[in-house]
């Protein structure tokens with residue numbers, strides 16, 4: 001039946017084209033209201049796809065068109081405040097173009113059948129889902145993966161997620177989340193790649209490539225979605241959904257680059273953010289969606305809202321009612337309405353009243369149909385819902401192995417006094433804490449269809465398997481980790497266990513749902529009675545090792561001052577218990593580095609490494625202490641800086657050498673160091689390069705990451721590590737918002753983290769304005785319509 005419907009269209013198109021000059025619309029019109037048209041990219045060729053879609057659109061009623069713009073959640077999962085009980089009826093009525101929170105080959109096939117068999121045109125549904133850090137096989141949370149600084153591994157994790165999700169009928173993932181954030185109070189810091197632009201850009205590209213592969217038509221690739229566009233990560237006071245207000249320079253320099261990188265990597269879709277940016281909510285933001293995304297960056301995929309964010313234009317105070325909200329969103333360039341049903345209910349009436357144009361609606365429909373076409377859904381709507389593939393791919397052994405490897409790479413060794421780690425199998429262990437034997441916590445938030453009950457390997461299970469049946473592991477949960485938990489009745493058992501053991505191994509941190517969406521915190525210490533228990537255990541005078549699990553930087557000053565070793569393991573995923581055990585026993589030498597600064601106190605937030613110097617920088621050794629930029633009751637310094645992480649071996653860096661101390665705007669110089677493994681074990685080091693523009697026409701950060709390489713060295717081995725530096729690496733937005741590299745002196749630092757003082761100086765001999773799609777100047781900004 002389906003085939004017949006589409007065969008008719010294809011035949012009709014062929015005939016029409018044979019008889020006349022068939023020239024489907026090639027201009028992406030992004031606003032019908034101001035009489036101005038922008039051509040987003042080079043005009044498209046008159047392809048078979050264009051003909052097919054033109055023909056299809058020409059047959060569609062307005063109701064069928066707005067149906068394609070409607071994304072609705074199934075009742076299998078709830079990821080926002082509302083659910084529509086009648087989603088199946090709406091699909092049958094042709095009122096839904098895409099469904100999310102529905103998976104498995106059989107369920108997606110069942111829903112697809114409703115769309116394909118029961119609607120007039122049989123247009124297939126698009127199935128979306130939050131496949132963020134794995135689908136069934138769960139990898140470490142995204143921030144944890146970022147701590148690996150291993151782009152190949154991150155890309156491979158996204159690839160595996162796509163393979164599993166696509167086998168369960170998913171066509172589209174709401175990932176990567178590319179929001180930079182410098183505020184660990186914000187729970188969603190766990191979903192991104194941390195605070196740094198350079199690292200986030202590289203990871204955004206790796207994830208898009210991993211999800212989408214080389215060919216969207218392949219049944220094991222899925223559409224990616226760069227979210228949440230834009231600046232959501234700067235929610236004021238770290239409170240989720242709060243407003244953002246920032247300078248143009250900050251927006252372009254810090255928050256937009258990972259989105260631009262996603263476009264460059266070919267991302268198929270964008271999701272608007274919930275927040276209001278400089279007075280205009282992202283979901284009605286012409287400047288973001290049209291001026292920047294379509295016109296400046298040439299994005300030709302489709303834009304979906306976040307959950308009910310068109311409706312939220314009313315409480316934002318921008319729209320007077322839902323029809324007005326729909327008008328604002330469509331006119332701003334939003335193609336698809338997630339869950340809010342504003343488009344499906346109100347676009348027909350808005351069209352009748354002339355508030356929106358049919359061309360705008362057609363353009364939105366076209367962009368969505370194009371993606372369905374590119375996925376091959378018109379040829380076979382069921383091609384992703386494949387029981388056999390699902391049976392083979394889901395939780396496949398090699399996926400689990402990759403998840404274990406990814407989790408080991410994500411672990412960051414924060415402290416290791418007296419080489420307490422790695423542990424010896426001969427030592428008896430007291431394993432204590434609410435996270436020691438918790439399956440649910442191990443996979444963290446946004447863990448898609450990952451099984452929270454049975455599949456995750458806990459730390460206790462990992463240790464038992466590694467150490468065997470005779471191992472002396474004395475386990476006690478000991479403490480509670482709920483915010484309001486004051487019950488200390490478990491302490492006695494924990495202390496008794498600790499007394500029997502050689503080493504106290506603590507598994508503590510946050511409960512999994514304390515991070516992620518709607519999970520902001522004002523305190524970043526250990527919730528519940530965990531720290532109180534640590535204080536008691538400390539009295540025993542035994543070596544204490546903390547396995548810290550959280551989705552954000554925490555303030556762990558007491559633990560840092562009092563415990564012997566600390567491993568940050570994030571939420572390590574399905575194989576977490578094995579991976580952490582691998583690190584604890586030295587089967588894997590930790591190599592992770594923090595993608596985000598760990599504050600000492602909440603009051604230091606926002607704290608990030610690439611801040612400005614100020615006119616009165618604090619100099620602890622300087623003569624004048626009072627009138628300096630500092631706190632009276634805390635150091636300015638973080639507890640652990642960006643880029644920080646130890647190894648069981650040690651590395652020595654030679655001084656930085658430069659191929660020349662003069663760089664011309666057309667030239668390049670090579671900065672080198674020799675890295676030597678000076679310890680007793682083979683190990684990997686993330687060599688980091690930072691640059692500081694010493695003087696410029698606008699003040700520049702104290703340093704910025706501009707390169708990194710992950711280097712494996714055997715014991716005693718040395719390697720020269722080289723970085724190329726070009727003028728483009730030195731560019732920034734000047735006062736006129738031109739993207740320029742200005743002549744002058746630059747410091748280049750190469751070392752183990754963002755505090756390295758291993759430094760050389762060079763001079764850029766001439767100023768150059770860089771032709772960049774990031775250039776802000778000379779394109780006209782239009783206000784909201």
Ligand code: BGC
Nearest residue numbers: 079080130174227306307517
């Ligand atoms: C989140 C998005 C997510 C969407 C769909 C929203 O609440 O902000 O990140 O993709 O729900 O589940």
